[in-house]
Amino acid sequence: KNQVEQSPQSLIILEGKNCTLQCNYTVSPFSNLRWYKQDTGRGPVSLTIMTFSENTKSNGRYTATLDADTKQSSLHITASQLSDSASYICVVPGAGFQKLVFGTGTRLLVSP
Amino acid sequence: DAGVIQSPRHEVTEMGQEVTLRCKPISGHDYLFWYRQTMMRGLELLIYFNNNVPIDDSGMPEDRFSAKMPNASFSTLKIQPSEPRDSAVYFCASSLASGGGQGVPSNQPQHFGDGTRLSIL
Numbered sequence: 001k002n003q004v005e006q007s008p009q010s011l012i013i014l015e016g017k018n019c020t021l022q023c024n025y026t027v028s029p030f031s032n033l034r035w036y037k038q039d040t041g042r043g044p045v046s047l048t049i050m051t052f053s054e055n056t057k058s059n060g061r062y063t064a065t066l067d068a069d070t071k072q073s074s075l076h077i078t079a080s081q082l083s084d085s086a087s088y089i090c091v092v093p094g095a096g097f098q099k100l101v102f103g104t105g106t107r108l109l110v111s112p
Numbered sequence: 113d114a115g116v117i118q119s120p121r122h123e124v125t126e127m128g129q130e131v132t133l134r135c136k137p138i139s140g141h142d143y144l145f146w147y148r149q150t151m152m153r154g155l156e157l158l159i160y161f162n163n164n165v166p167i168d169d170s171g172m173p174e175d176r177f178s179a180k181m182p183n184a185s186f187s188t189l190k191i192q193p194s195e196p197r198d199s200a201v202y203f204c205a206s207s208l209a210s211g212g213g214q215g216v217p218s219n220q221p222q223h224f225g226d227g228t229r230l231s232i233l
Binding site for chain 2: 043089099100104105
C-alpha cells in the first residue's frame with residue numbers, strides 16, 4: 001500500500017534554531033517527492049519537488065534531501081523564524097502520477 | 113497571478129441542504145483537483161480533471177457528491193443532501209501538465225486555493 005509517514009508529529013523550537021523533519025515513503029513506482037508548507041487557515045504551498053536523481057534541493061532557508069534507496073527524505077529549516085510556524089507535509093505522487101499521497105504532516109511551532 | 117480562487121471561504125448549513133463549492137483555477141492550468149482535509153484523515157483526493165474532463169473520481173465518498181467543470185476557468189463540487197460527517201475543509205488545486213500526457217510523471221507543483229471550511233449542523 002502506498003504510504004507516506006512523517007515524524008515528528010509536532011515540534012516546538014526557539015526562534016533562530018534549526019530543525020529537521022523526516023519523511024518515509026513506500027510509494028512505488030517513485031517519480032518525485034514534494035514538501036508543502038501549510039499555514040493555519042490557508043492552502044498548502046509547494047516548497048520543493050525532488051526527482052529520484054536529486055539528493056539535495058534548497059529553497060531559501062529550506063533544504064530538502066532525498067535518499068531514494070532507503071525511501072527517506074528530510075526537510076531542514078535553518079535559522080527558524082516565527083513565520084515558519086506551520087504544518088509541513090511530505091507528498092509523493094501515486095497511481096497515475098497525478099494522484100498525490102499525502103503524509104499526515106509535522107506541525108512546527110517556532111517560539112520567540 | 114491571483115492564484116486558485118475558492119468560494120465561499122466559510123459555509124455553515126443544516127443537514128440535508130444542498131452545498132455548492134466553487135473554484136477558479138489558475139489560467140492556463142490543465143489539471144484541476146478537489147481535496148478534502150480533516151484532522152482524522154488529512155488531505156484526501158476526491159476527483160481530478162484534465163482539460164475539463166473528469167479523469168478519476170474514485171475518491172468521491174458517495175453519490176451525494178458530484179463535481180463538474182463546464183469550462184477551463186470554473187469548477188463546482190456539490191453535496192446533496194449534506195450530512196454532518198461532510199464537515200471538513202475542501203481545497204481546490206490546479207497544475208500545469210508535464211508535457212508527457214497521462215501516465216507520465218509530472219514535476220509540476222499543484223497550486224492550492226485557501227479552501228472552503230464547511231460545517232454541516
